Amino acid sequence: MELISLFPTWFEPMVGSGWVVGFIATFHVLASHTSVGAALLFAYLSWRAYKEDRDDYLDFVKKYGLFLLVFTYVAGSLTGVGIWYSTTVASPNGIGALIHSFVWKWATEWVFFVIEVVGIYMIVYLVGKVDKKTHMKISVIFGMASLATMVIIVGILSFMMVPGKEQWFEQGGYLLGFYGDNTFIQLAMRMAFMMTMTAVVGGIVVAGIKDAAFKKEMARKLGWLGIIATLTGAVLFQLYVQTVPDYALLVMENRLPDYFNTSIMVVLVITLAYFIATMLQPRLLVAGFAGTMSVVILVAGLWPEETARESMRKPWVAGQYVYSNQVIGRDVPGMDIQSQLPIIEKVGILKAHPFTPEHLREVNDGNIIQAGEFITMTYCSNCHSASESGIRPLHRYFPEGVTQEVMERYIRGAIVPGTIAYMPKMPMIESEIKAISAYLVMNNNQGMAATQQAIAQEIAQRDATEMAKQAEQPGLVVSMKSTAEESK
């Protein structure tokens, strides 16, 4: 058998597995970036509290810390694990590529996670129970440990887009994969963004401050932090775009929704206006307003940004060698990794896939829709949903009434050789082209329900044929009833 490393496929018809990863990742970014930014803010405020002997700074740290402990540390740590889980079920070879190159880096990050978790409890619960100098030291360590988690994960995120250095493909090794142009500029951009988030979410805590003078002071501090971070982040985003591969820019121009640039600009302006308004009039800063701003940034700023990052790296999902459909599409001599395309070209995707059921390994008239569905799920469903809803539904890409002949021509001419810039090369043997075409035509013209009916009919026909074959063999028990009748 010539098998490649393909796992079963999870098909989520409502939103699609890609969006599930996107939802979890976006929420995690909000929580984790706020946490890291706040950790640095705590270190600064705790230091000021020690130097100036100010209890109110520590009181603010305690309140903000408790808020983060419940909302961002609980949800942030769990959605962080959730990214692993969701990518495991949506893109096992994508996460597998990252895990196997960066397992020690993640393990190193884990050491800092442990420090963070112990640290946040200490920062919150030891206010007023230890002297200010000790609290300051705990806060400084906590801030640096949080920053360490950020610097580690950014290198891995950069590798998803493009390995740090081009030499990595020839020489392999962790360092060449981790460090590159994209790593540092992305880190700087994310640090700016996390300070913006810290200032916005911190507003929820500032809103609860009773002392008007202190509220004004904190609103101004957070306001300046937010304005500087937002403007710096906007500049850094422009620099970040310079470090991504050319094809990623092409994808960005062609594939991102029309509202992307507008949305980012609107959020930028709203954010700046929000900070200016709350600095000028701290009484405007109420919990509902700050909470709404957090949601605005999440929905209108973070979601498009994360969607862009996800879309830009197509057709790859990791390291420019694992396709978004999980097939390894490129040799990486430095890691002794071979492209899986030659094997698929030789035997077809059905025979190369370890999880193809025996009855689908050869396409025939009795299983053509099942085989077509299997190939569609394997090759397409990560990026295109077979259902009406979900991620980039397939039916949007074909005209109503498309014929088998036209579909086959399209598959043979564009999909198999991979001539569409942001789509993988998807080798298929001729019978598989016919099968996927038959499925896509039926799915497009009659809907997914019709494909399921056709599959049910194929299975019923297959079962009936098998029953008939068994019945023809003398002495074989077909059913209790027939055996009893035979013995009469």
Place this chain on the structure above:
Amino acid sequence: MEPMQLTEMMLALRNPAGVPFYPIVFVGLGVLTFALHIFFVQLMLGTAAITLYGAYKQDSHWRRLASAMLEIAKVSVSVAIVIGVAPLLFVQVVYDPQWYTSNVLSADWVIGFIVIMIVGYWGMYYYYFKNGKYGANSDTPKARWSLILSLAFLLLAGWIMHSLTSQMLHPEQWASWYNPNGTMDYSGSKLHANNPWRYAFFILLAIPAAGAMLIAYRRFKSVRADADMTYLNWASDLGKKWLTYGSLMVIVPYIGWMMTLPEAAGDFATSLWGILPIAILVAVAGWAQIRLNDKDSLCNYMALPMVLVAVLVASITREVLRFVILNDAFGYNFFDYKVTMDWYSTGLFFGTFAIVGGAVLAYFLTIAWRVGQSNGVYTSSAAVDRMGTLAIWITFLWLIHFFVLGFVVWAQ
């Protein structure tokens, strides 16, 4: 599928990038961190169960204990989650064919796990915020439903993880789960395998774990000038009972687990590794009876490490069982996973773990310990203060090294 074909399939599913160090090291770290993770899960469940029981008791000692244990339950959930990241990482390194397949085949539950955990965790915090540190003479605690919900969801999350790890051990059934009755099932909507005895064993270890915590709690609080010794002795006596009888009680589900092992496990149940957890649990119960008669002895702190050792032995047994099933019955041997050696990142992890982790956690835990035994504001001694300065410098140098090395590589 024939066993040979299953072997070939699992080998094909291995990640071609290989692993950056010897596979046994990842397995060893996986066992160690799983033991720590499940120990904190057991502490979390045990102390949350005490809180729940105390919430329905009118007795002042129970009320007070429930309030104190809620503090431990909250922290234990956080620690269990953060430590749980490590075994989740390491299992993907050498058992990726099994882990990923199992996850994808039950994907809805894998995603549901996250939501269930968040609800479970927030349920506990909701109860805490509704009641605060309510202590002995409080009214009936509010929102007890949230604690029930929390405990139920945490147990459900445990069941999901239990099922996913069980499914790893049945490669012979993967094809039928993916294609039941000849129809493809891409939904990931079912959990396919479980062993209630195994689940019960790991969950019920919460009883001796919570017992050990009560014994250590009494010893820790007894040095304070404001200690209420009647209450603390009552808690300690209760803990000793839980530790002794709980250690013996969990042998029952353990034997149930061993008696219901799949055929692929062969005679594992009667092997040395199969019997060792029983021996260690009996030893823990015996140790508790012999060594825990003096309540003021430092030995009382040893109750927690003793349970941890028992949990570690059970975790080793669990890992050996996985190896036996996958290697002996299906020919999958993690030892022969391709190695793409990377000395720098290996050294970085162990260095960070030992030096940064050691220095910082030693400082943090020293402070936490001293604060817990102090009245009023704790001021660091010169030695503890130096520990803090050292921890700051070590963490700072780690960050410097990260950037300096990064710029050197980048500039090449």
